[in-house]
Amino acid sequence: MLLPDILILSACLILLRNLPGRNLQRNLLLILTVIFVFKLQPIVPIRNFDFWFPFLSIGLTILCWHLCSRSTQKKDLHDFLIILAAVVCVELTRLLDIPSLFTKTRPPQLQPFLVVLLLFLFLLSLTRFLHISDQKIMLTSGMVFLIFILILLKTPSLTLGTSRFLRMISGQSPENAAVSDIRWLGVSYLVFRILSILIDTRNGRKFSMLLGDFMIYVCFPPALSAGPIDRYDRFYKDLHAVPSELSEDFIAALERIASGLFKKFILADSLSIVSLSAQNSHLWIQPIWAWSALFFYGLQIYFDFSGYSDIAIGLGRLIGIHLPENFQHPYLKPDIAKFWNNWHMTLTQWIRSYVFNPITRKLRSDKTHPKPQWLIILVTQMITMLLIGLWHGVTLNFLIWGAWHGAGLFLHQHYYQATKNWIINLQGHNRFLYHVYTFFSTAITILFVMTGWIWFVIPKTGDALQFFSRLF
């Protein structure tokens, strides 16, 4: 999100909050949500895809709702028409001579738009028909499809192939294709929100969500581009809570947004000038400068991401939505487990809910072939962290970064089990020594996390290894 977007969004949310009646507020919030899916989408070099990517985001959300919700209220049709009208309005801005009103470039011609819209409506009717015959297969297909999209967008060679294909169907030269062409705003977060509902429904949960509520949850503008990844149940409660006076939230929201802007646009942007990057990794020859650049990067990524989360949380509060926290002083934690409990918390909580807990439960419940505890810990920690690595991109270095943290968590678990009683004793009987111990364990955790960032920031393994060797 750029500064003008943040300002426009803040103004819109404050206006909405001051309107009488939660129902009117909610309907206008739905329109605002749909329009901002288009408005926040960055420019894409493939013709009209700054329109088609948001269109796909909205389409996927409606399809998922269709598969999961048991709601059969008239209000759903009402919501569907609101969404459709908002999308058509965005398309019709093509006829106006105002550049970049809702989309970065002019929306597509009317004819292809109508063809795609009809195709989508056909697909929607088809899923309803198939859905009735076998819900589980449809839900599994939906999950596989969403994971396929993530793999396609996060594997550089596949992304390049996708760009070539999209350029071809848009009548552009495939030779100019690049990985950076496929900039689909917030797709990783959107897919994870939708996946959680598909998985829960497949596990037997029954949702009766209104289409409009679900659309606002999945595409909520403040959290669209970089999270936090909220849960539907929690979001729904806030969306329908009796609105308190804006004055109660206003100061807190503004403080949060101001803190986020300061972290993101002043601290992170200043640090980016001197921090380690893929382009400058070979320039840091002396260990002292290499360490400095690495630490600056660690601080930059923290201020950038946590600043963004602050802005999202602040914007949410303007309309009475309390988005979950994403960062709670992660660099001040005394061990790697606590670091991960406080770094990108909503992503780790998601992976814990849908990957770590089910695997651990399965392995722990197997009484006929009991597995040794160390093996369960190793397998579950590794799978969890490798997946978190791959979520950032399907590359060798993200995999190494995941394995680095998986190994760290595994070793810490063993160390913690062995020293637990000693630490508790120290905490109870010798506060001074306990503080000294906490200070050193925090320092070691920071060093471990910082050296891990090498794999995260430098895309080529050879370059990363070379930089690693320069630290010593």
Next chain:
Amino acid sequence: MNQTIEILTEKIKNEIIQQPKRELQFDEPLISSGLIDSFNLVDLALMVEEIFGVHIDDYELNSDSFDTIEELAMFIIEKQESGIH
């Protein structure tokens, strides 16, 4: 409620965190404080399912659902009363 809290306190001290001598208050944060880690949490869910016959879903295993023994007892009783087993 009190009986549920007592059972939970004993089981958590002896079987989950394995510190029988530890004083455990019913309003003491267990998950957010790091006393119960992510592995212990799954064990806790399995234990609750075995003793109280209620199912805790994987997405409910976090400090937002329950963080103290008192909150866990409430969580179990609510599930028992609503018939979600």
